[in-house]
Amino acid sequence: xxxxxxxxxxxxxxWLFAGIVLVLxxxxxxxxxxxxxxxxxxxxxxxxxxxxxLPLPGKWILLLLLAGSAAGILLQYRTLFGRDAGVAMLxxxxxxxxxxxxxxxxxxxTVFLGYFLVITHFFYTQDIPLAVYxxxxxxxxxxxxxxxxxxxxxxxxxxxxxxSALMLAQAVPVMLLLFVLFPRLGGPxxxxxxxxxxxxxxxxxxxxxxxxxxxxxxxxxxxxxxxxDTPPAASSLYWRALVLENFDGRSWGRQRGRQEAQPxxxxxxxxxxxxxxxxxxxxxxxxxxEVPDPQALPPDTFLTRNLQLLAxxxxxxxxxxxxxxYLDHRVAADAVPSQLKHALQLPEQGNPxxxxxxxxxxxxxxxxxxxxxRALALFREQGYSYTLTPPLLGKNSIDEFLFATRSGFCEHYxxxxxxxxxxxxxxxxxxxxxxxxxxxxxxxxxxxxQSDAHAWSEVWLEGRGWVRVDPTAAVSASRIQNGIxxxxxxxxxxxxxxxxxxxxxxxxxxxxxAVSTYWDLWVLGFNQEQQIGLFARLGFGIVxxxxxxxxxxxxxxxxxxxxxxxxLWPGRRAAPDKVQALYLRFCGKLxxxxxxxxxxxxxxxxxxxxxxxxPELADDADALVRRYIALRYGAHAxxxxxxxxxxxxxxxxx
Amino acid sequence: xxxxxxxxxxxxxxxxQVGQIVLxxxxxxxxxxxxxxxxxxxxxxxxxxxxxxxxAHALAQTxxxxxxxxxxxADLLPADxxxxxxxxxERSQFVFHPGPIFAHLILADEVxxxxxxxxxxxxxxxxxxxxxxxxxxRPLPAPFFVIATQNPTQQVGTFPxxxxxxxxxxxxxxxxxxxxxxxxxxLAGEDRREMIAHMQPLLDPASLLAAQHKxxxxxxxxxxxxxxxxxxxxxxxxxxxxxxxxRAGLALVHASRAWAFLxxxxxxxxxxxxAVLPAVAGHRLRGPAGEADxxxxxxxxxxxxxxx
Numbered sequence: 017x018x019x020x021x022x023x024x025x026x027x028x029x030x031w032l033f034a035g036i037v038l039v040l041x042x043x044x045x046x047x048x049x050x051x052x053x054x055x056x057x058x059x060x061x062x063x064x065x066x067x068x069x070l071p072l073p074g075k076w077i078l079l080l081l082l083a084g085s086a087a088g089i090l091l092q093y094r095t096l097f098g099r100d101a102g103v104a105m106l107x108x109x110x111x112x113x114x115x116x117x118x119x120x121x122x123x124x125x126t127v128f129l130g131y132f133l134v135i136t137h138f139f140y141t142q143d144i145p146l147a148v149y150x151x152x153x154x155x156x157x158x159x160x161x162x163x164x165x166x167x168x169x170x171x172x173x174x175x176x177x178x179x180s181a182l183m184l185a186q187a188v189p190v191m192l193l194l195f196v197l198f199p200r201l202g203g204p205x206x207x208x209x210x211x212x213x214x215x216x217x218x219x220x221x222x223x224x225x226x227x228x229x230x231x232x233x234x235x236x237x238x239x240x241x242x243x244x245d246t247p248p249a250a251s252s253l254y255w256r257a258l259v260l261e262n263f264d265g266r267s268w269g270r271q272r273g274r275q276e277a278q279p280x281x282x283x284x285x286x287x288x289x290x291x292x293x294x295x296x297x298x299x300x301x302x303x304x305x306e307v308p309d310p311q312a313l314p315p316d317t318f319l320t321r322n323l324q325l326l327a328x329x330x331x332x333x334x335x336x337x338x339x340x341x342y343l344d345h346r347v348a349a350d351a352v353p354s355q356l357k358h359a360l361q362l363p364e365q366g367n368p369x370x371x372x373x374x375x376x377x378x379x380x381x382x383x384x385x386x387x388x389x390r391a392l393a394l395f396r397e398q399g400y401s402y403t404l405t406p407p408l409l410g411k412n413s414i415d416e417f418l419f420a421t422r423s424g425f426c427e428h429y430x431x432x433x434x435x436x437x438x439x440x441x442x443x444x445x446x447x448x449x450x451x452x453x454x455x456x457x458x459x460x461x462x463x464x465x466q467s468d469a470h471a472w473s474e475v476w477l478e479g480r481g482w483v484r485v486d487p488t489a490a491v492s493a494s495r496i497q498n499g500i501x502x503x504x505x506x507x508x509x510x511x512x513x514x515x516x517x518x519x520x521x522x523x524x525x526x527x528x529x530a531v532s533t534y535w536d537l538w539v540l541g542f543n544q545e546q547q548i549g550l551f552a553r554l555g556f557g558i559v560x561x562x563x564x565x566x567x568x569x570x571x572x573x574x575x576x577x578x579x580x581x582x583x584l585w586p587g588r589r590a591a592p593d594k595v596q597a598l599y600l601r602f603c604g605k606l607x608x609x610x611x612x613x614x615x616x617x618x619x620x621x622x623x624x625x626x627x628x629x630x631p632e633l634a635d636d637a638d639a640l641v642r643r644y645i646a647l648r649y650g651a652h653a654x655x656x657x658x659x660x661x662x663x664x665x666x667x668x669x670x
Numbered sequence: 671x672x673x674x675x676x677x678x679x680x681x682x683x684x685x686x687q688v689g690q691i692v693l694x695x696x697x698x699x700x701x702x703x704x705x706x707x708x709x710x711x712x713x714x715x716x717x718x719x720x721x722x723x724x725x726a727h728a729l730a731q732t733x734x735x736x737x738x739x740x741x742x743x744a745d746l747l748p749a750d751x752x753x754x755x756x757x758x759x760e761r762s763q764f765v766f767h768p769g770p771i772f773a774h775l776i777l778a779d780e781v782x783x784x785x786x787x788x789x790x791x792x793x794x795x796x797x798x799x800x801x802x803x804x805x806x807x808r809p810l811p812a813p814f815f816v817i818a819t820q821n822p823t824q825q826v827g828t829f830p831x832x833x834x835x836x837x838x839x840x841x842x843x844x845x846x847x848x849x850x851x852x853x854x855x856x857l858a859g860e861d862r863r864e865m866i867a868h869m870q871p872l873l874d875p876a877s878l879l880a881a882q883h884k885x886x887x888x889x890x891x892x893x894x895x896x897x898x899x900x901x902x903x904x905x906x907x908x909x910x911x912x913x914x915x916x917r918a919g920l921a922l923v924h925a926s927r928a929w930a931f932l933x934x935x936x937x938x939x940x941x942x943x944x945a946v947l948p949a950v951a952g953h954r955l956r957g958p959a960g961e962a963d964x965x966x967x968x969x970x971x972x973x974x975x976x977x978x
């Protein structure tokens with residue numbers, strides 16, 4: 017079959033191709049390469065067919081391509097459903113549809129498929145650059161639609177773009193109104209496919225040597241925190257996520273089961289109020305400052321006995337929580353002896369040298385507190401170093417670290433310290449979370465990244481309860497005070513931007529982060545709560561959905577009325593002086609060609625004289641003079657007519 | 671340009687129909703028609719036998735207007751024009767007998783032969799569109815249109831219209847001799863009077879009134895008013911002895927509108943002003959020495975003003 021199928025007349029065809037390529041391009045970032053290559057090869061085939069260089073594929077080849085694509089996707093993803101397989105399927109379908117475009121209707125359908133694919137990009141990210149890009153794609157697709165529907169207007173390739181830009185611009189007020197006023201539901205309108213959360217980075221449920229140092233190499237944002245008043249010092253910003261109490265000789269895990277219990281908590285001073293905006297990490301833990309106010313927990317969260325703040329569900333969307341914390345507190349565990357016993361648990365075997373060291377510390381020290389102090393002094397004095405790339409550790413990881421390699425990251429120190437404490441009979445546990453954060457002056461909040469991930473210990477001391485001990489601080493005090501970038505030497509594999517000294521770059525990055533945080537909060541995170549809050553702040557009180565619908569109806573009426581009035585109003589008149597200047601330019605062109613207009617010669621007479629003297633110019637001159645008359649002497653001289661007139665004068669050659 | 675309205679199409683065919691009677695005078699016919707449409711009155715100044723009466727008659731017939739002709743003579747009295755009240759014995763009261771002025775189109779032939787008194791009776795009726803006799807005011811039919819003729823020669827024993835009276839006429843035209851071809855057709859053709867009797871009216875008073883209304887709606891742009899004012903300003907100084915009055919300016923605007931309407935346009939162009947200016951301003955302009963070669967003066971005025 018050597019058919020060329022249906023190919024839209026040119027500007028429409030170009031716009032259609034541009035739209036399809038642009039809408040598919042970003043998917044190449046996450047689709048397997050063979051799939052992107054196949055899709056773009058099919059598009060190229062269609063392009064070649066339109067140029068007449070290749071025939072379009074016949075029915076059998078199309079069927080073969082379809083079956084091959086489906087089989088490939090099935091092999092790649094083991095399913096045809098879900099986010100990734102679904103997007104892959106849609107991508108190939110769109111490319112196939114292009115190959116199968118045989119009628120005007122098919123071309124329209126292709127454009128609509130393109131619109132649909134625009135939405136699929138939001139499965140992956142919803143940030144500002146993507147949104148801007150997709151606006152542009154919608155503009156291009158709309159231009160294709162305009163050019164298809166109104167070929168007469170599409171003599172020049174720019175005309176459809178202008179028209180679609182105008183239409184989209186007119187739709188902007190409607191879009192904003194719908195966005196602000198459309199009543200939001202309590203929950204999400206639709207769920208994301210479950211595989212959309214697979215690749216979220218963050219703290220995992222266990223800690224073993226190397227797990228945090230790997231995480232630290234990512235500069236992805238974990239969460240942002242904004243304090244209502246003056247923020248506390250960086251050295252006291254310990255964001256607790258997980259308490260790890262189960263040690264199997266190599267890795268630390270957390271206690272299973274829902275241990276919801278009121279911790280015995282004594283607090284002093286005023287609580288510090290702050291707001292956390294947590295990036296989706298698909299885990300339930302919340303990075304609360306020590307120690308959350310049990311009386312002011314956010315809804316759908318609970319506090320465990322060992323002071324973990326957990327959400328009822330894994331956090332799969334940007335979550336904003338209002339919290340308050342007591343920095344000055346005392347946690348007693350006296351009432352629960354089983355908990356203390358658990359905090360002493362160690363495997364039967366392994367790490368004999370460490371156990372020996374612990375017993376020596378125990379015998380030398382008078383109290384538990386002194387054991388802690390001696391252990392920290394050991395880290396401080398015996399040449400331990402802080403590095404992201406420690407040597408690999410074998411079976412007796414603690415022994416090897418303490419006595420052989422002597423270099424490690426926070427999890428090594430926390431792990432070794434906790435092991436020593438337990439072996440010495442001091443109840444201890446590991447806390448994983450984040451420490452510090454970068455203050456963003458542009459937005460007035462802290463950005464806490466994966467690179468701020470940290471692990472430290474807590475020991476239980478008689479009379480003082482659970483006390484935080486950060487062995488890393490003993491090795492590298494500047495990690496806690498100044499952040500990770502200052503604590504590591506230049507060769508360490510940290511993200512580039514964490515290291516940079518270029519102030520402007522840092523500032524730019526912070527400003528961008530502030531902007532995208534507002535975007536996350538007020539655009540992506542504009543939920544029912546935000547909506548109600550917004551109207552309350554505007555002085556409308558608590559609005560009901562009925563009021564919102566009324567507001568929406570009225571607002572849309574007003575907006576559409578204004579748009580209609582603006583577009584239909586003949587009010588935007590041409591500028592008479594400008595029109596005359598253009599006309600004189602036209603006369604000047606003719607004068608140079610030896611056909612001067614007499615001062616008292618009217619436009620019609622002049623046009624008549626041109627027809628007699630230069631018949632080859634007469635048609636252009638007539639059209640030009642007709643428009644001039646309408647502009648200068650007519651009752652409805654619009655700015656648009658003036659623009660067309662200017663173009664006519666510009667084009668006129670005598 | 672604009673698509674011509676049905677009325678304009680009708681008027682166009684009216685011009686052609688009258689043109690079949692008065693040969694080779696399309697421009698003058700158009701001017702006469704424009705004069706009607708602008709609600710003005712027409713003065714034709716020419717030698718006897720040039721077709722003044724024929725033109726008036728053919729126009730009246732084509733436009734479907736009631737036509738009266740008044741021959742002005744030295745002994746014409748105002749009552750002969752306006753009408754008189756005669757005592758009706760049966761009804762024991764005075765009954766008004768309307769004079770010839772009560773018609774749509776009046777041909778006042780050789781107005782300069784009558785006394786100023788009779789002339790002013792006509793002129794007052796033209797101005798007021800009503801007649802007041804014996805204390806009673808009677809409206810004239812609408813539309814009301816006077817074509818007056820004046821013989822420029824043989825002024826002995828006549829009362830030429832003074833300038834103030836001339837100003838009452840929207841236009842003054844001359845018919846002039848027909849060209850050779852038109853004259854040949856006239857000589858070879860049938861009797862004009864009979865032809866007029868067989869003419870079909872193309873309009874009626876109502877549609878003519880509608881047309882007059884349409885004419886008043888023709889758009890005049892600021893740029894065009896600038897042009898009209900420039901023309902008037904030029905006429906008031908320098909080469910010209912007597913300038914154009916504000917009434918003349920208004921007349922120019924009205925006549926230009928009518929001319930544009932006849933051309934099927936909804937806006938006035940400088941060409942319209944130029945077309946009507948000799949007829950509208952000719953009898954109002956005077957040269958520096960007081961001479962009055964209307965056409966030459968008007969053309970000089972037009973040529974000396976650039977279109978703004």
